[in-house]
Amino acid sequence: MADDGNIGACSGFLLVMRLIFNGNFFSHFHRCVLLVALLLGATAGAAHAFDFDDVAARARKLAAEGYSKPQKNLPKALTSLSYDQYRDIRFDPAKSHWRAEGLPFELAFFHQGGFFDTPVRINELQGTAVREIRFDPSLFNYGKNNINPKELGGLGFAGFRVHYPINTPKYKDEVIVFLGASYFRAVGKGQLYGLSARGLAIDTALASGEEFPQFVEFWIRRPKPLDKELTIFALLDSPRATGAYRFTLRPGIDTVVDVKARLFLRENVTKLGIAPLTSMFYFGENHRPNIDDYRPEVHDSDGLSVHSGTGEWIWRPLVNPRRLLITSFSSTNPGGFGLMQRDRNFGNYEDLEAKYQRRPSAWIEPKGNWGAGRVELVQIPTPDETNDNVVAYWVPDTPPKPGAPLDLEYRMLWQKDSDRRPPLAWVTQTRRGHGYRLKPDDSIALFVDYDGPALRKLQPDAKVEGMVNADGNAKLLEVTTYPNEASGGWRTAIRLRRIDEKKPVELRAYLRHNNTTLSETWSYILPPE
Template identity: 70%
Template sequence: MPAINFARIAKAAAPLGMLLCLLPATAGAFGFDDVAARAKRLAATAYSKPVRTVSKSLASLDYDQYRDIRFDPARAHWRNARLPFELAFFHQGGSFDTPVRVHEINGKSVQEIRFDPKLFHYGANELHQKDLAGLGFAGFRVHHPLNTPKYKDEVLVFLGASYFRAVGKGQLYGLSARGLAIDTALSSGEEFPQFTEFWIERPGQNGKDLTIYALLNSPRATGAYRFTLRPGIDTVLDVKAQLYLRENVTTLGIAPLTSMYFFGENQRPATEDYRPEVHDSDGLAIQAGTGEWIWRPLVNPRRLLVTSFALTNPSGFGLMQRDRQFTSYEDLEARYEKRPSAWVEPKGQWGSGRIELIQIPTPDETNDNIVAFWVPDKAPKPGVPFDIEYRLLWQKDAEKRPPSAWAVQTRRGHGWVRKADDSIALSVDFEGPGLKKLSAEDKVDAVVSANDNGRILETNTMRNDATGGWRMTVKLRRNDVKKPVELRAYLNSNNNTLSETWSYILPPD
């Protein structure tokens, strides 16, 4: 890479400390209400597309070239102050061509953290001074001692549109969350709101949490967000949002989660692969307000598949990675068994609506093809504030599960093994403390139902002596192979429900 004369671009990117001194301070403490006021004013104006400031050289960087631009960890924000949290930043380039503004809140003052090319190493990229003039940050990440007190791990990232993701202790990045989803998977096209500006409160010397405010903007929506981060075994992110619509939307997705499911135990890969399973999440879990627990295993469908669960005041939902065995994945690099589950816990009464699950065909593991979110029955009217609060838990070792028993795997095969026919067999294993308490004399039945496109031929239950759980097998035949079959089942003993509801979609052929 040619040497860069930083002095020549000092006007566009002055030294960080100097800029912090030049920026004005506010008269009072900055908080959520200030961001909400900005969102309200923004919603009353016409939408303006964000200005993209990257040069052709930066915009044309491929995935590996962009990754070769690395933030200098020695320049991490707050490192010299020896605070419990540190900030690092992402450079603009590749698909991340839109700048975001980042501010630090320190008591009553608010100061912008400005882009400076001296904060980065550019690797083998051949960039010139003009490529680095007038840039901003593409996003940022938060570091905190998570796995050892001697090292600050990366625990939270905001990068691209309104995407963010976090990890807890012993976890590796997997699925993502978003601030808002609008018209996902509709033929009219999806709208991707963007976090355009952030304000981050300077933590105390012994601070255990970090507060981040964000302003969201898109053609049809604006919003104010407050994120309160508490890293730990389960990293917790408390989210408070106030949304404003500029105009009506068809599908307003609240607390959206985005993940990847390529293939797994219920769906073999289309081509040979040494790995038994490849996915960041293997199912959607729901805790209804009635107390019912629902588990829907994920699939990689041949065509777009959109399903939903109508609920009132849900207690929680999440895209989960229940399978934690390395031997289920055999991937020494991706380590899918360490990918977090993300659980959304509503605060207050969310009212009536639906949890929507969108499953999109993907030819490989590089695409996030799974989306889940809450859709309120009564969407806000344009200009009227819509308040929502929830907690996001990033989990691995103590994931949210029903108290008695849950499905741990779903396997698919032919109904007749020795002589294959057009029937389908599904084998579902359940585990949990409620099943371990059963005696050898207890009778366990499977209560199974299907929609009108499926005909149940046979059901069986048997104790799984290898795990201490129970296995349910279902043999069925599809009436129309071009339509899906929806199945529901749970374990029952003496009229007592033993397990969560296993809710499965058999996609059309």
């Protein structure tokens, strides 16, 4: 075989080698051997760490294919577990991932069982390496359950949680958990788990039924010894949508989660819910049905806060309606929205076990321009506090076409004492009901309290007006605004009469002083009686 013969794909590289080595020292065989070594070296040099674009490529590929429903793999012993039986399967903290290495973050895992009947693949990223974290029954204690760990070899994990010290450096607290569909929730310092977030909501509260996308695979970057943040990638899949997500977790007084997402639709979707939040409202001072309960209030969140693209701040107190109630606030490029827990005193709840005063608020802060759309609030009747019956999310006016990417970024703040709120004044509580009246009538009374720096600067004799508007289903009978000497803020008392009991009433109010707006807008819905 001639030294300069045709050698296909090797010829270009051999020419380079010839120029370097003058063609005098290497036979064709030795040149090819060196070429292979160079190619291997080039490949190693070109290797890159797994990142968001890798997940996005998988999501795009999935979207171009038909949907494959995840296969259930539970043995009989795990399919019929009750809620308490499932909770009796506990991960062994001594076997937490990264504990032996003394890293700042640790991972713990959830066992499959009951409702969690499909496995979620979980991978660890270290440098350019991707390694699956495999299920092992020895990581769990099965409690009183009659389960033979030897029969569980083919299972996976249902989800995972992350631990990091936020309350004391001596203990790693649970700070975020991913478990079920695309649900996750987080806490900051001094907080207890309350409301949840989701990766995506599809057709929420539509008669056609809601679709629940699922995180099917995670990649978690191994932290360095001094890291204060953790990066988590996730692949989302559902019959009509796929998505790539990057979560950058920074635990602290306010736990921050920066989210980057790229979504692809397989089919058109009627309602696409971006950055959905899910919470519980049973009853409060503004809406207390005939319930025999010693507690003044029971809820994980007491209102929806919206910072519109025009700069207006809106507060909508939550209710527990008798029928499904859907309302929304249109906006272009919103400043943010969230389901908030503003009542922070133990006396608001008097519950020594649930400690609702420590449940976090969750604030969504868009990055970049989200365009035109609406913040939608769904409130569902619930007979008790065990059901999440409140959902809020952003709906873009123009959803992406099937196959076209939708890129979004936003920041999530899990807060307690530093909730996002307007700079001047805000609503602190809404109370419904009459005080003493000599002749009770069919009117409705509402009392709205405000507080904030702008009100604290006013003199008690300042002329503050409560500007109240009602829709066509109500007649305003009385509006009075006066200082609240107990709190240092101001109160507006409203009395009205509903015209049609079968229809809702929508009210809006704010405080004004010398033609200057002092407060956020109180936006209230009286559900049909």
